[in-house]
Amino acid sequence: MITIKSAREIESMAEAGRIVGETLALVGARAVPGVSTAQLDELAEEFIRSHPGARPSFKGLYDFPASLCTSINDEIVHGIPSARRVLKDGDIVSVDCGVCVEGLHGDSAITVPVGEVSEAAERLLRVTRDALDAGIRAAQLGNHVGDIGHAVQRVAEAGGFSVVRELVGHGIGTSFHEEPQVPNFGKPKRGPRLVAGMTIAIEPMVNVGKPDIRTLDDKWTVVTVDGTLSAHFEHTVAIQPDGPRILTAVHAPVSA
Ligand code: MG
Ligand code: MG
Secondary structure (H helix, E strand, O other): OOOOOOHHHHHHHHHHHHHHHHHHHHHHHHOOOOOEHHHHHHHHHHHHHOOOOEEEOOOOHHHOOOOEEEEEOOEEEOOOOOOOOEOOOOOEEEEEEEEEEOOEEEEEEEEEEOOOOOHHHHHHHHHHHHHHHHHHHOOOOOOEHHHHHHHHHHHHHHOOOEEOOOOOEEEOOOOOOEEEEEOOOOOOOOOOEOOOOOEEEEOOEEEOOOOOEEEOOOOOOEEEOOOOOEEEOEEEEEEEOOEEEEOOOOOOOOOO
8 A cells, every 4th residue: 555644744754864864975975995884884873873763774674683784886785784894995885774763764875986986887876876866857746656667767778787677666654665666667657656745765776787686695685696786876755746855865974
């Protein structure tokens, strides 16, 4: 069932989303060579919990052990932060974060370059972010979920990349994952119609090579089968009469 949120619920989601955005700005600025993904996770959890009433959505969700998902290079999503995973110059790292405030969630992800990265990696990040922007622009009242996927897919594939099929965006609210599913591919005017008060996470996962994925033995980390780089950008968006409202806008980097 697709749930419609009240104006008050959307404000709580915007509050959660603001903390998500600030957490990502903070973690993104600290993603430098020599830092472990466990250190980034610790920084994020401390920052999130410094806000009264806020908690990390991910910790304990389906028994996930951390506050962030940190996915390096060919890892697409759901990487588990670890003291043994130390960022190196030239890596790209996807950071996915969720925050819960007053029982409502915000969800957002960025992929950031670590030190100096290749031109190909930079282009992947740019195209994936553009694909997210296109998806958000398509999230207009009266459009359908398929319009979002179509817009995302068009930008990603025009850039010469492929979109992951098995993992999709989602409705979000009192539950972290709600209906509808929001695929990163699709046809215009297909799927559920977008109505005011729907809140969805739009989250393109874009691979340099083929779209195929597999899950590592840790049962969490999803990687590209062909070993090519993958990027992930995500915003939580409310469908509103005057257009999509991004609830997880990333603010300027803040200090802890
Ligand atoms: Mg996410
Ligand atoms: Mg999500």
